[in-house]
Amino acid sequence: MGYEYIDYQKEPSGVGVLTINRPKALNALNWDTLRDLGNFIEKDFPKEEIKALIITGSGEKAFVAGADIAQMSEMSSAEFKEYTDYAHNVYSLIENIPCPSIAAINGYALGGGCELALACDIRIASEKAKMGFPEVKLGIFPGWGGSQRITRIMGVGKAKELIFTGEMISAEEALRIGLVERVVPHEEIMSEARKLAESIAKRAPFAVSMSKKAINSGSEMDLQKALLLEKKLISLCFDSDDRVEGMKAFLEKREPDFKGK
Ligand code: DAK
Numbered sequence: 001m002g003y004e005y006i007d008y009q010k011e012p013s014g015v016g017v018l019t020i021n022r023p024k025a026l027n028a029l030n031w032d033t034l035r036d037l038g039n040f041i042e043k044d045f046p047k048e049e050i051k052a053l054i055i056t057g058s059g060e061k062a063f064v065a066g067a068d069i070a071q072m073s074e075m076s077s078a079e080f081k082e083y084t085d086y087a088h089n090v091y092s093l094i095e096n097i098p099c100p101s102i103a104a105i106n107g108y109a110l111g112g113g114c115e116l117a118l119a120c121d122i123r124i125a126s127e128k129a130k131m132g133f134p135e136v137k138l139g140i141f142p143g144w145g146g147s148q149r150i151t152r153i154m155g156v157g158k159a160k161e162l163i164f165t166g167e168m169i170s171a172e173e174a175l176r177i178g179l180v181e182r183v184v185p186h187e188e189i190m191s192e193a194r195k196l197a198e199s200i201a202k203r204a205p206f207a208v209s210m211s212k213k214a215i216n217s218g219s220e221m222d223l224q225k226a227l228l229l230e231k232k233l234i235s236l237c238f239d240s241d242d243r244v245e246g247m248k249a250f251l252e253k254r255e256p257d258f259k260g261k
Contacts, residue, residue, distance in 0.1 A: 023059030064113025
């Protein structure tokens, strides 16, 4: 695949591990890194094969320390708009991959890095992680989907407190306010993320994917429309080979052999 700033590995369990790899700058997303991430997700991510994707950062200190401030400071308004449009698109692509995504937050997740974690379905943080939106210290605000995704995840009041102050919070505080789902010892971040990904990978992939769609799309609709969507998607699951296999395996008291269709 030949990417300079990301690594990707598929594991035998059907879990993919995507690592943002620019540790010298705490994995800050400059144009090249963002482009590698975008090209990979759009063109090379083997979505038919992968049952859960873990996204993490390279090195001991950071998940992603945000957009690249040095590069941003030199941009014209037009370049800044292009950078933002591109980032919006990449984060939406990540949010909408068919399988669940897990952010394994192994250190700083700031600004655009915290927004990347918010575009994932589930967030697990190392106890050493620090999260926040320092953008207002730089004269901008979280504009890669952050100001919108965070309010949907943890409510308007806390989102405003984090965004208006620009303060970093600890992993424990992130857990308390619902910004992450779990906090684990630093050295166990990848093993815990893998354990979670592998437990998802064992389930019926089509059903997991449809449940993601029902939750993501349904949460943007009024309840009646969302219930109609749920009915449509559950019917698709009922007609799948995996549903036949899952129920048959239960009755035969054996493990199911799901094919993802
Ligand atoms: N950009 C570029 N380089 C960065 C960086 C970043 N975000 N974060 C860290 N680095 C670099 C440092 O400059 C340093 O490089 P050298 O000096 O070694 O060459 C190296 O990484 C190590 O960092 P430090 O020496 O600073 O490490 P410390 O442990 O002392 O501090 C830190 C770690 C994470 C507290 C600190 O590095 C820091 O505060 N970093 C900046 C974090 C930040 O402010 N992130 C948010 C970036 S703004 C938009 C909307 C939003 C956005 C973009 C557009 N639109 C609406 C258009 C997104 C904005 C952001 O994400």
